[in-house]
Amino acid sequence: MKRVVVGLSGGVDSSVAAYLLKEQGYEVIGLFMKNWHDDSVTISKECPWLDDSNDAMLVAEKLGIPFQTVDLSEEYKERIVDYMFNEYEKGRTPNPDVLCNREIKFDVFMKIALSLGADYVATGHYCRKSETKVNGEPVYQLLSGKDQNKDQSYFLCQLSQEQLSKTLFPIGELQKSEVRKIAAEQDLVTAEKKDSQGLCFIGKVRLPEFLQQKLQPKEGAIVEIDASEEIYQNETPSFSNKIEELEFLSSKYQYDPKDGKIVGKHQGAHYFTKGQRKGLAVGGTPEPLFVIETSVEDNVIYTGQGKDHPGIYRRALLISPEETHWVRPDLKIENGEEMKVQARIRYRQPLQEATLHQTEKGLYVVFEKPQASITEGQFVAWHLDDELIGSGVIS
Structure with a gap:
């Protein structure tokens, strides 16, 4: 027994x-x-x-x-x-x-x-x-x-x-x-x-x-970035190699408070996460505000109106080598290799078509369709059919 x-x-x-x-x-x-x-x-x-x-x-x-x-x-x-x-x-x-x-x-x-x-x-x-x-x-x-x-x-x-x-x-x-x-x-x-x-x-x-209890409140600005901002209008550049393209697809928008207008105050950027809608306490906008980026260094929260705001979406993410984990080590891909998988970046999300690219810098996950609120510190997990074969921390 x-x-x-x-x-x-x-x-x-x-x-x-x-x-x-x-x-x-x-x-x-x-x-x-x-x-x-x-x-x-x-x-x-x-x-x-x-x-x-x-x-x-x-x-x-x-x-x-x-x-x-x-x-x-x-x-x-x-x-x-x-x-x-x-x-x-x-x-x-x-x-x-x-x-x-x-x-x-x-x-x-x-x-x-x-x-x-x-x-x-x-x-x-x-x-x-x-x-x-x-x-x-x-x-x-x-x-x-x-x-x-x-x-x-x-x-x-x-x-x-x-x-x-x-x-x-x-x-x-x-x-x-x-x-x-x-x-x-x-x-x-x-x-x-x-x-x-x-x-x-x-x-x-x-x-x-x-x-x-641990992180002290610290007042800062809530900045709203308009969806028509120039930062979102850039054409996709041409790339001389695959690595350049992967870096471009996984890079975040870089904001400055001057890019938008101050619409409110918060008690600490570290209390907020991407995609968050509740707790901003800013009213009077035609569509609800969503957090599109936080900067703990400058203690600024960047927001955008509506869940279709371009600042919410990104097509790729990177996992650093020390945070990449294969449940199936025998399926692990080597430098320069790629693998078609289905992946998710949060628990309830339906699986999304994606491709893994292993590089010196880490493992890139490139999605077929742009994903909302790819959030650093969260886990991405990838599957082959109904088998989960690996995961990593979004960096």
Whole structure:
């Protein structure tokens, strides 16, 4: 009987994952990760960890499996929270959920599980794992979840072969509706529970307040750039080589406050991210204002009217060599090579046609169609059909 440690989060997905594994004849142990203590920054009604750990315990009791809580708040603070502050300070927008999976669930947590004699770790993610052989050696594949609306492979885009080899995703073949149905049939307390939103495990955090603990507010200007500005009218130059073209396609517009007009004030450029519409508190424009660029150096936020503003769109992005990750190292492309893939730059986005170009400088991802709000610090993940084969941090 193989032993599996399930990360019971107190939600319906991990509850059903534990139930299915038990049905399949595994010896199942439930572990709840406590990753946060500081109640001052959560909206406590929205998902306090106490309720979650209680629900996880009730599920374990109902399933008749051993249960315990592990406190990982120190590692979480060090690897996720401090990293987030660091990134925001640099004017980048991190993705804590992707990091939480790489650094906490499938690293710190996995090591604890293996020390308990586990053969596998299981989670309630909507994705699937498969196995293929390359040169006679087993290679693990990370596949999209069957429920297209819930597919969470994006959040696992930084996993390694070793981590995948020890992981199970019991609900990956199911639709969310089926998961809820199983939970109701088994009379699990989480059957009707709403999906948690907000930072991985912290619950719903008020991000500006959370950031303000570390990053001091600093008043600056909100500048509106008109869509007819000269900067957007430039003809595409001719290129003497591929690298020049890639650099051009992935480069950002460079703004100066003189390019537009001041339409308001903000409390710190590091609190804002590209594509953001809420929180600007500037009214009176025919179309809503969107953030098109932030400058933490000058503490200026650049905005444009309407979601079709040309400043929002770009066709390519670059990933630096140290931030490029291949889930399938055997498929990695070498310098000068390219590969057609489908890629996404955020969780809910439908996959987009794209081409990868490996260069000395890093990996360029060039999309067929311009993409809205390509944001530094976020992850881009690329697929071949329904297999996620690699990812990287947008630089």
